[in-house]
Amino acid sequence: MFTKQSLVTLLGGLSLALAQTSSEEYPSLAEIRAAQATVQPYSPVSNVQGLAFNRFVNIWLENTDFDVAADNEHLAELAKKGLLLKNFWAVTHPSEPNYCASAGGDTFGMDNDDFHQIPANVSTIADLFDTKNIAWGEYQEAIPYPGYQGYRYPETGANDYVRKHNPLILFDSVTQDALRLRQIKNFSSFYDDLEHRRLPQYMFITPNMTNDGHDTNITVSGAWTWRFLTELLENDYFTNDTLIMLTFDETDTYEIDNNVFTFLLGGAVPKNLRGTQDDTFYSHYSVIASLSANWGLPSLGRWDCGANLFSWLAEKTGYVNYEVDTSNLYMNQTHWGPLSDDDYSEYYAGWPVPATEASCSAGHGILSTVKQTYKNLTATFNYTTPFPYDSRSGNNVGVKYSRTLKNGKVESGISQ
Structure with a gap:
């Protein structure tokens, strides 16, 4: 005879079993159809109060130079409603290592858009959120079912959903x-979660390869963004206490600096900052650091550790951001590592060791799992700087940075 608890355990196990889907690069159509019929999305909710915002929405478009994006009428109009981050940088090329960096705080040497499976002992922002049970989710347009792991979908013909994004x-x-x-779902789940008021506190939103501009242009991606956001901005449940960031994975031109058009919207943007611009140096790593500072979470001990925080959030925490001399900064390559194809970076079999002792810019130390995993090992890179650099390859070397603390003390350095 089943007890109530045993029934809950059985049903829970059944739902998890159904979610064990293929991890193949190109699963068969039969596998895909079977998963579509059985795998159900999971939509946890939480309400952990943050210092500056209670929900963060991360929306990425593709491969566009700053000036081209800034000249788009739809994006320019949306930026006027919020705060333009004039000095926000992607961290490398091509696309996939930037997406990887947004979740793992590092590129691990990735210089390609290949099919990657990063080992389970490498921590991510999901581990940071779990320390305080902060609900998170990803919404990927056209992903065929929750948690699909294939390289793309459909597997032939024009691009739509791609794993690299x-x-x-x-x-x-x-x-x-x-x-x-x-918790990695499609846009149907997004609108269902919106309607039933079960959106997570952190979400990453990726349009398909047409709407994000990758296979089209800024006219298409700008128009999509306008359609997607204007209605949502009128929805109090979505907008109140929410910080929405619209950015690009990278510039389209590899030979120029990797400064990408980025702005913040939503009810969490302070009223006095709306319609203005912020010249503080930020990168994709600043997002992880700002999330950590906002909710009192630890750092991954990687390039998020020294990254600048969103300026008004930094003021709330007492942290002083660095000024970075970007005249000699490009952020167009990544450091050596195990995910390199020896193209834009150098292949090296060893996985980079994160910092384990620093307090980091968010001020809450390093994730305990990271400290245990890499105990007594020396960090591979100087993860406490506000931008990534690599002395071995010379990438981003010779860049000056400084800050003046509230006691008048000046701290400065140069990457070398």
Whole structure:
């Protein structure tokens, strides 16, 4: 005879079993159809109060130079409603390592858009959120079912959904957890979660390859963004206490600096900052650091550790951001590592060791799992700087940075 608890356990196990989907690069159509019929999305909710915002929405478009995006009428009009981050930088080229960096705080040497499965002992932002049970989710337009791990969909013909634009699907610590997998969903789930008021506190939103501009242009991606956001901005449930960031994965031109058009919207943007611009140096790593500072979360101990925080959030925490001399900064390459194809970076079999002792810019130390995993090992890079650099390859070397603390003390450095 089943007890109530045993029934709950059985049903829970059944739902997880159904979510164990293929981890193949190109699963068969039969596997895809079977998963579509059985795998259900999972939509956890939470209400952990933050210092500056209670929900963060991360929306990425593709491969556009700053000036081209700034000249788009739709994006320019939306930026006027919020705060333009004039000095926001992608961290490398091509696309996938930027998405990887947004979730793992590092590129691990990735210089390609290949099919990657990053080992489960590498922590991500999902692990940071779990320390305080902050609900998170990804919404990937055209993904065929929750947690689909294939390289693309459909597998032939024109591009639509692609794995390389899905940050957390790259990490085994997510894909080997059936419950986490079901938090990576499509746009139908987004609108269903919106209607039923079960949106997570952190979400990453990726349009398909047409709407994000990758296979089209800024006219298409700007128009999509306008249609997607204007209605949502009128929805109090979505907008109140929410910080929405619209950015690009990288510039289209590799030979120029990787400064990408970025703005913040939503009810969490202070009224006195709306319609203005912020010249503080930020990168994709600043987002992880700002999330950590906002909710009192630890750092991954990677390039998020020293990254600047969103300026008004930094003021709330007492942290002083660095000024970075970008005249000699490009952020167009990444450091050596195991995910390199020896193209834009150098292949090296060893996985970079994160910092384990620093307090980091968010001020809450390093994730305990990271400290345990890499105990007594020396950090591979100087993860406490406000931008990534690599002395071995010379990438981003010779860049000056400084800040003046509230006691008048000046701290400065140069990457070398």
